[in-house]
Amino acid sequence: MARRKKIYEGKAKILYEGPEPGTLVQYFKDDATAFNAEKHDVIEGKGVLNNRLSEFFMTGLNTIGVPTHFIKRINMREQLIRSVEIIPLEVVVRNVAAGSMSKRLGIEEGTQLPRPIIEFYYKDDALGDPLVTEEHVIAFGWASQQDLDDIVALALRVNDFLSGVMLAVGIKLIDFKIEIGRIWEGDFMRLIVADEISPDSCRLWDIKTGQKLDKDVFRRDLGNLTDAYTEVARRLGVLPSNVTHATKPTLIN
Structure with missing residues (x-):
């Protein structure tokens, strides 16, 4: 298994040293936080969905000439990005x-x-x-x-x-x-x-029902967050075929 140096860990993502200078690997966690992390939970599959959805949006922006840090998706939970x-x-x-x-x-x-x-x-x-x-x-x-x-x-x-x-x-x-x-x-x-x-x-x-399909579902206890994100991914045609946890890379200090 690849050994990677952790550069930074936030509430929803971890950044690891990339394979080439000027690159990083961005890992999407299943953690959900709200109200400046006062509310916290781990939502199965959330990181997988956010990785795929962010890939979809960033790729679209790159295609129309809006520059982003996104280079490519590596696996279900990680993507290669430019260091900025x-x-x-x-x-x-x-x-x-x-x-x-x-x-x-x-x-x-x-x-x-x-x-x-x-x-x-x-x-x-x-x-x-x-x-x-x-x-x-x-x-x-x-x-x-x-x-x-x-x-x-x-x-x-x-x-x-x-x-x-x-x-x-x-x-x-x-x-x-x-x-x-x-x-x-x-x-x-x-x-x-x-x-x-x-x-x-x-x-x-x-648009029709006003149903919330975002993190407000978690903030306001409106239902299952994964179901909401899955619905967004389904409509956009980027629903992953198998939502599972991916193994975290081994860290070195």
């Missing part, structure tokens, strides 16, 4: 009021927004990933004004792509979160979509 310098922001695109926006602004969930609204959250679990403004981002050096312009452009292109894909299978894209990374090609730096795109990072509602 993550900008410490969660970029949230909202099409419909829901979740924290509804609570914060007193807007009823399900209210269609007049246009997509982009929000930035500073990535810091200890602080609860606080909402920040563009002024904060620039003042503290997390990104430049040009970076922010490029991030907004990327986020809106991702929104257009995901909205269309979901609409075609009877799902409404309520909102989603992405992360952006920097890569260097010689002296040239560019920004690419990183992390993952899956029902963990999107709000997805059935």
Whole structure:
């Protein structure tokens, strides 16, 4: 069995040293967390589904010219990705009021927004990933004004792509979160979509019934999370034929 060095472990994924310089192996765990990890469970098969769904979305983005860190899927739980310098922001695109926006602004969930609204959250679990403004981002050096312009452009292109894909299978894209990374090609730096795109990072509602097909099922105890994610995968035609646990690689310190 391959021996790999663990680079980083988050709430839902593990990053291992990749086979080539500038690459990493991203492993999708079955852990489900909510409310800044105050709620936690292990959901059989969740990592397999998120790996396949993120592959589907990232491949689609690459195909239409939106650059991502995704290179290829390795197996049921792992994918090969480009190593990037993550900008410490969660970029949230909202099409419909829901979740924290509804609570914060007193807007009823399900209210269609007049246009997509982009929000930035500073990535810091200890602080609860606080909402920040563009002024904060620039003042503290997390990104430049040009970076922010490029991030907004990327986020809106991702929104257009995901909205269309979901609409075609009877799902409404309520909102989603992405992360952006920097890569260097010689002296040239560019920004690419990183992390993952899956029902963990999107709000997805059935167009006809309003049924939630995302992590709100876990957050709000609305049913079986795997069933919800499986339904998304089934509609998109990416349902894995055998959802099982994959063995974790042996680690070295």
